[in-house]
Structures are given as structure tokens and as C-alpha cells.
Amino acid sequence: MPEQQQVLVTGGAGYIGSHVCVSLIEAGFTPVVVDNYSNSHEVALDRVTQITGVRPPVYAVDIRDEQRLGEVFAAHDIKAVMHFAGLKAVGESTTLPLEYHGNNVGGSITLFRVMEQHNVRKLIFSSSATVYGDPASVPIKETFPCQVTNPYGRTKLIVEDILRDMSAAPDAQWNTTLLRYFNPVGAHESGLIGEDPAGIPNNLVPFIAQVAVGNLPYLKVFGSDYDTRDGTGVRDYIHVVDLAAGHVAALEQLFQVAPECRVYNLGTGTGYSVLEVVKAFSEASGLEIPYELAPRRPGDIAQCFADPELAWEQLGWRTRRDLKQMMEDTWRWQKRNPQGYRTSES
Ligand code: NAD
Ligand code: WQD
Numbered sequence: 001m002p003e004q005q006q007v008l009v010t011g012g013a014g015y016i017g018s019h020v021c022v023s024l025i026e027a028g029f030t031p032v033v034v035d036n037y038s039n040s041h042e043v044a045l046d047r048v049t050q051i052t053g054v055r056p057p058v059y060a061v062d063i064r065d066e067q068r069l070g071e072v073f074a075a076h077d078i079k080a081v082m083h084f085a086g087l088k089a090v091g092e093s094t095t096l097p098l099e100y101h102g103n104n105v106g107g108s109i110t111l112f113r114v115m116e117q118h119n120v121r122k123l124i125f126s127s128s129a130t131v132y133g134d135p136a137s138v139p140i141k142e143t144f145p146c147q148v149t150n151p152y153g154r155t156k157l158i159v160e161d162i163l164r165d166m167s168a169a170p171d172a173q174w175n176t177t178l179l180r181y182f183n184p185v186g187a188h189e190s191g192l193i194g195e196d197p198a199g200i201p202n203n204l205v206p207f208i209a210q211v212a213v214g215n216l217p218y219l220k221v222f223g224s225d226y227d228t229r230d231g232t233g234v235r236d237y238i239h240v241v242d243l244a245a246g247h248v249a250a251l252e253q254l255f256q257v258a259p260e261c262r263v264y265n266l267g268t269g270t271g272y273s274v275l276e277v278v279k280a281f282s283e284a285s286g287l288e289i290p291y292e293l294a295p296r297r298p299g300d301i302a303q304c305f306a307d308p309e310l311a312w313e314q315l316g317w318r319t320r321r322d323l324k325q326m327m328e329d330t331w332r333w334q335k336r337n338p339q340g341y342r343t344s345e346s
Contacts, residue, residue: 194333267306
């Protein structure tokens, strides 16, 4: 396998990007990080160094800044790009659509232009299961129709479409992999890196973790009348370290296959309800998680889980960590870092 190949990681200080940096280093690649720290802390990269013993090159650069991004490409022999940088809060995207399109779509176009200028056409893009909208059935296959329901989801689908168009152009050399993540949760087993949302978390597992450390009083369970086994919403939670391994598998494939645009679901194939997640977290932490049943959250669907077979067949990747380990690792991270990266031991 290519040793010491340099891979640009946009958004590399973020939740998923920081875990992918660890996996890339462990697989013998050199991540070159660019991040504007709009939703992250540089200390996450210090922790990546602590885990791996390697300090990746890091640039405080906004991907919308074509000139500075070009300088990063000029300074490194970048062979491929993993593109995580973007805004990701569904609710916020409905109030700040222009910000979301400008950052997620505009930033991506700038990145792709700079890649072309530097003859780099291998890309892995962070897409989302949100592009499936409310699927007609589960498990969800990559061939299912896309139907987005909010500006955030639309930015993901637009960037996917741009990449499909670029691959389809005559003589295109673009080699791209679109990874549609289901619900990433958990943290590195060291407890040194994890998810550190700004303000009150929107997502279930970070919310539960903050209830557990006493930052929030109780969980509101959004909807208990869905057509699911206990009435609460069912999702495909995937351990972030498994997700990171999926990126390394996709990267290794990129170096071996002819240019085209591929798409893979990254999920476990198993759905768990909100109440099952609460129970698993309680067991992992030994703590009672107080909760109240509340009305449905607008825009939510009853259930969403992946058919992960295509990634297994073509990437040789599948998940290895179960819900118990997801919750144990979330708890270790949150307990060691009750205020996230702002104040923490070690
Ligand atoms: P995150 O917010 O932790 O990471 C995104 C990173 O990008 C942050 O470090 C942020 O500072 C940086 N960033 C944002 N705009 C930037 C810009 N213009 N220039 C440079 N850096 C910028 O989010 P995450 O959970 O790690 O998600 C990573 C990617 O995966 C995102 O594209 C997200 O949409 C996608 N995704 C996430 C989930 C999820 O549930 N976490 C699910 C599906 C897809
Ligand atoms: C999971 C379940 C909620 C919070 C979102 C994005 C998706 C992707 C992943 C980026 C649902 C319930 C939640 C709470 C609750 N992100 N819940 N109380 O909505 O499946 O997916 O993150 O691409 O695009 O939409 O994840 O963690 O918010 O919710 O009861 O305080 O937990 O109703 O059933 P979701 P989530």
C-alpha cells in the first residue's frame, strides 16, 4: 500500500475528520488538515498527535479561500482529498439556507477548482443518509431515489450531482467516492477525541451524554407513536471508528480503480430505537438517564437503516463495533471531557 501518501483532509479538526486522521496515520498515510475551526478546536489535532505520535500538517484555512487553499496544494504533494468541511445542522439550515449553500456548495466548488488546478482528481466526499429523505422501505440501498427535505440535505445532494456531472464529462479523470453516512456516534477508545457540539446538542447521543454528566437535566424523546417496535424513532448508529475505517478502505480502492463516481452507504444494517439507545447508554455508564416523552420533531422519519452490502462487496469493509461499544466509548469521552475540548483532563 502507498506509504506516506499525503491526503488533504478538509474539516480535519471536526468530529469525523479527527477520527479519520487517526485512521489515516495508522494506515501509513499523511493527512494534511485544513479547517476554519468554525465548529471545532485545534486541540482535537493535539489529541490526534497524542494518540498516534504523529503531528499532521495543519492549516487554519477556509475552503472558500481559493488562494490560501491553492497555497496548501502548492506546499504538499497531495494525492487525494477527503472532504468533510461543511455545516451540518439540519434545523439551522432551514433558517440560514444561504450560509449552508455558500459554505457547503460554494466551498466544495472552490475546492474542486483548486484540485483541478493542481491535477488532483481523487476525492472522497462526506454525504449523508439524509439524501434518501423518507424512504419507501428499509433497509436502504444506494439505488433508492433521492428526495431531500431540508436545505442541509439539498447541499449534500447538489454536491453529489456536481461530482456526478464532473465524472460524466468527456475525458474526465475525476475519481470520486460518495459516502453516505447513517448516524455516526461514539468516540476513539482512548477517550481523547470525540464529538463536541457547540451549544445544546441537536443529535440524540451527544444529548444523552450531556444529560449523563449533568450539563442538561433530561432527554426529550421526540415521538413515541411511530410505527416501530416501541413507538420511538429507529436509526442506524455507526461507531465513528468503524466509519473512519470505511474511509481508509474507500481511499485504498480509489488508488486501484478506473476513474468514475461511486456511492456507498456506511452503516451497520441494524436499527435501534431511541429507547434502546437510552437503555444501552444507561448500562454502559451505570447511570439512570431521565427522559420525557415529547411530541415528534418536525421533519423526522420513523425509521432509517442501511443495506451495507455494497461496501462489503466492493470495499471489503463492514462495521465491527456494536451499540454497547458505541455507548461505552461515548461515555469514556464525555466523562473525561465534560465540557468537550474547552476544559479537560490530560
Ligand atoms: P463537524 O462540524 O465536527 O466537522 C466539520 C468541520 O469542518 C469542522 O471542523 C468545521 O470547523 C470545518 N469547516 C466547516 N466549514 C468550513 C470551511 N468553509 N472551511 C474549512 N473548514 C470548515 O462535523 P462532522 O460530524 O465531523 O461531519 C463531517 C462531514 O460529514 C460534514 O460534511 C457532514 O455534513 C457530514 N456528515 C455528518 C454526519 C453526522 O451525523 N455527524 C452525518 C452525515 C454526514
Ligand atoms: C436520532 C433519533 C430523533 C434528539 C441527523 C441528520 C442526518 C445526519 C445524522 C448529517 C430520532 C431522536 C433526537 C433528542 C430524540 N446528519 N431524538 N431526542 O435526525 O436521525 O439524523 O443526524 O448528515 O442528516 O438529520 O439524528 O441524532 O438527531 O436523532 O428523541 O434530543 O433520536 O427524533 O428519532 P437524525 P438525531
